[in-house]
Amino acid sequence: MDILNNILLGFQVALAPMNLFFCFLGVLIGTLVGVLPGLGPVAAMSLLLPSTFHVSPVAAVIMLAGIYYGAMYGGSTTSILVNIPGEAASVVTCLDGYQMARKGRAGPALGMAAFGSFIAGTVSIIGLMFLAPPLAEMALKFGPPEYFSLMLLGLVILTFLAGGSMTKALLMAAFGLFLGLVGMDIMTATPRFTLGFYFLTDGVGLVPVVMGLFGISEVLINVEAGLKQEVFQTKIKNLLPTLKDWKDSIWPILRGSVIGFFLGILPGGGAVISSFVSYAVEKKVSKHPEKFGTGIIEGVAGPESANNAATGGAFIPLFTLGLPSNAVMAMLLGALIIYGMQPGPMLIKQHPDLFWGAVTSMYIGNVMLLVLNLPLIGLWVKILKIPYPVLFPLILLFCLIGVYSLNNNVAEIGLMLVFGGLGYLMKKFDYEAAPLVLALVLGPMMEHALRQSLIMSNGSPAIFFTRPISLVICLGVLTLLVLPLLPWVKKKREVVAEMGEDD
Amino acid sequence: MKNNDQRSSLFWFAVGLAVAAASGKYGLGTPSAPGPGFLPFLTGLVMMGLAALVFFQQAGGRVKNGLTDLWSTKGWTAVVMVMGALVLYTLLLRTLGFLLDTFWLLAFLLRVMEPRSWGKTLIGAALASGGSYIIFQVWLQAQLPAGFLGF
Numbered sequence: 001m002d003i004l005n006n007i008l009l010g011f012q013v014a015l016a017p018m019n020l021f022f023c024f025l026g027v028l029i030g031t032l033v034g035v036l037p038g039l040g041p042v043a044a045m046s047l048l049l050p051s052t053f054h055v056s057p058v059a060a061v062i063m064l065a066g067i068y069y070g071a072m073y074g075g076s077t078t079s080i081l082v083n084i085p086g087e088a089a090s091v092v093t094c095l096d097g098y099q100m101a102r103k104g105r106a107g108p109a110l111g112m113a114a115f116g117s118f119i120a121g122t123v124s125i126i127g128l129m130f131l132a133p134p135l136a137e138m139a140l141k142f143g144p145p146e147y148f149s150l151m152l153l154g155l156v157i158l159t160f161l162a163g164g165s166m167t168k169a170l171l172m173a174a175f176g177l178f179l180g181l182v183g184m185d186i187m188t189a190t191p192r193f194t195l196g197f198y199f200l201t202d203g204v205g206l207v208p209v210v211m212g213l214f215g216i217s218e219v220l221i222n223v224e225a226g227l228k229q230e231v232f233q234t235k236i237k238n239l240l241p242t243l244k245d246w247k248d249s250i251w252p253i254l255r256g257s258v259i260g261f262f263l264g265i266l267p268g269g270g271a272v273i274s275s276f277v278s279y280a281v282e283k284k285v286s287k288h289p290e291k292f293g294t295g296i297i298e299g300v301a302g303p304e305s306a307n308n309a310a311t312g313g314a315f316i317p318l319f320t321l322g323l324p325s326n327a328v329m330a331m332l333l334g335a336l337i338i339y340g341m342q343p344g345p346m347l348i349k350q351h352p353d354l355f356w357g358a359v360t361s362m363y364i365g366n367v368m369l370l371v372l373n374l375p376l377i378g379l380w381v382k383i384l385k386i387p388y389p390v391l392f393p394l395i396l397l398f399c400l401i402g403v404y405s406l407n408n409n410v411a412e413i414g415l416m417l418v419f420g421g422l423g424y425l426m427k428k429f430d431y432e433a434a435p436l437v438l439a440l441v442l443g444p445m446m447e448h449a450l451r452q453s454l455i456m457s458n459g460s461p462a463i464f465f466t467r468p469i470s471l472v473i474c475l476g477v478l479t480l481l482v483l484p485l486l487p488w489v490k491k492k493r494e495v496v497a498e499m500g501e502d503d
Numbered sequence: 504m505k506n507n508d509q510r511s512s513l514f515w516f517a518v519g520l521a522v523a524a525a526s527g528k529y530g531l532g533t534p535s536a537p538g539p540g541f542l543p544f545l546t547g548l549v550m551m552g553l554a555a556l557v558f559f560q561q562a563g564g565r566v567k568n569g570l571t572d573l574w575s576t577k578g579w580t581a582v583v584m585v586m587g588a589l590v591l592y593t594l595l596l597r598t599l600g601f602l603l604d605t606f607w608l609l610a611f612l613l614r615v616m617e618p619r620s621w622g623k624t625l626i627g628a629a630l631a632s633g634g635s636y637i638i639f640q641v642w643l644q645a646q647l648p649a650g651f652l653g654f
Contacts, residue, residue, distance in 0.1 A: 165557070165560075167553055167557050171515055171553040171554060174549045174553060175518065175550060177542075177546050178522050178547070181542060181546065187539070193522075193525065193543070216589075219585070220585060223581045224578035224579055224581060226576075226616065389613070389617040390627070393609050396585075397605065397608075397609065397631065397632075400592070401639055401645070401647070404648075405639065405643075405645040405646075408646050410593060410597060417586070417589055417593060420586075420589075424582070428573045429508070429511040429573070431511070446542075447542045451537045451541070451542075454534055454537055458535045459533060459534030459536075460534070
């Protein structure tokens with residue numbers, strides 16, 4: 001009964017006209033950034049964060065969440081029509097989606113991607129509703145040592161799942177951790193590593209770093225490559241899939257939903273990994289695996305469902321433990337803190353309207369996306385036709401205004417440019433930005449938990465290994481650090497990395 | 504030195520060294536009462552260790568590439584121009600004000616990747632800078648810098 005009451009409360013919140021409007025705005029912007037290559041949900045969320053300060057935290061979270069799952073919907077459109085994934089999570093959709101478009105079946109591909117995403121999004125929201133509250137109860141048993149170990153595990157999982165070298169990903173996580181420590185020390189109020197810049201006393205801002213690493217650097221890479229996309233010239237008709245399409249797709253959709261949801265809970269690129277895993281699973285269980293890559297609908301339905309289901313799963317660690325599992329969730333965590341909320345196990349109890357309102361709004365948002373995506377595909381195609389030489393100055397302009405309007409500080413534009421340049425070089429030298437961003441957010445929390453733990457244990461690091469929950473988590477960390485040294489895991493990681501490079 | 508991973512690892516080693524060295528002045532404290540420099544010091548050491556690992560992992564490898572392999576296309580000149588323009592924009596923002604500064608930046612950027620007529624460029628730059636000024640300054644009251652002209 002409790003859950004029913006909560007769902008009712010959620011719908012009451014989500015259906016309030018203001019929240020409904022922000023939900024619509026979120027999914028609309030999300031689809032737009034998903035469609036546009038080179039502008040992802042992280043950059044869009046950081047861009048819009050300052051403008052959410054004037055509305056209620058519930059409306060703001062509803063909008064920011066809408067951007068995230070909306071982008072997953074939009075990402076498939078570019079994969080199918082242009083063979084350029086709008087989002088990393090839609091990379092694998094290119095394989096069969098684009099081939100379907102070439103065969104004149106762009107309509108069913110886009111339609112099934114939208115329906116699959118809708119079903120998967122719904123499945124994952126139901127999972128979120130049932131799993132989050134008991135997990136939050138469990139998390140109340142966590143003390144500083146458990147939190148520290150858990151954050152360490154989050155970072156290590158993210159680096160383990162990173163595409164390229166794990167050592168390089170760990171190096172980025174360490175650098176991100178350092179950046180998170182810049183600014184006023186929480187216990188002694190000593191300013192650290194500010195290099196004489198007053199604005200750094202508050203720490204290295206998440207928004208300038210994210211905009212630089214994900215927004216500016218992406219533009220620089222595309223400008224260098226002279227990105228010119230060509231929309232596949234075909235008349236998009238019959239968006240509604242046929243009965244046969246449904247028969248072929250329903251199991252891939254359901255399997256993708258479950259895979260996506262559970263992989264989404266894991267820290268680190270859940271949506272990306274789950275779409276790859278779903279594709280691999282579909283290929284394995286298929287009666288005709290040789291047809292994958294030639295334009296069959298299962299190759300679109302499975303991964304597109306998986307990447308949407310993963311978005312629901314990704315909210316679980318944030319809402320229950322206060323720990324972000326990827327860069328998007330890190331943005332949302334930052335936003336919640338700015339709104340004066342403490343994400344963690346108490347969030348659901350203290351702000352039930354926020355949690356249940358956000359969760360049910362996702363359900364409404366999924367319906368909106370379905371209604372929005374099918375008739376508006378023509379509009380998205382038109383937007384896709386804006387040439388990049390015209391588009392990139394506008395993307396840069398939005399980045400500049402977004403960062404400046406956060407604190408009305410020109411220095412933060414400078415900071416964004418520094419990270420834009422660094423992000424560009426990191427892309428050139430194959431360093432991943434995601435571990436850096438996650439560690440930057442976790443940095444202050446990790447330091448606090450570490451220092452509290454050491455004070456509790458009178459300076460003995462054994463505290464992390466003598467408390468059962470922390471011990472189990474630490475063993476997980478050690479396993480993940482040792483695993484890549486095993487020859488067969490090493491080989492598998494190399495294959496996955498090569499797959500990523502090929503795409 | 505054989506490849507770019509080794510070159511980049513040297514940079515990160517230097518960053519780690521600088522972090523660890525600078526942490527000392529904030530006070531490391533003791534294990535039972537860690538000071539403000541405690542975790543930064545550990546982080547610096549970890550960075551140095553990982554950078555060294557990257558360097559030596561590559562030492563026995565067969566991959567051999569140079570910096571020129573990363574910038575083999577001519578596109579890098581556009582990157583330098585875009586980055587240079589953005590830095591100049593930031594430096595001039597307070598003096599010129601948002602509208603004027605954004606106008607020249609957009610006019611410049613619109614011509615970086617593709618040559619187009621000055622007429623189209625100037626109209627595009629005026630529309631985009633004027634439009635964003637109306638949205639952010641007039642509607643959303645974002646308090647964009649005014650500059651010497653007052654807007």
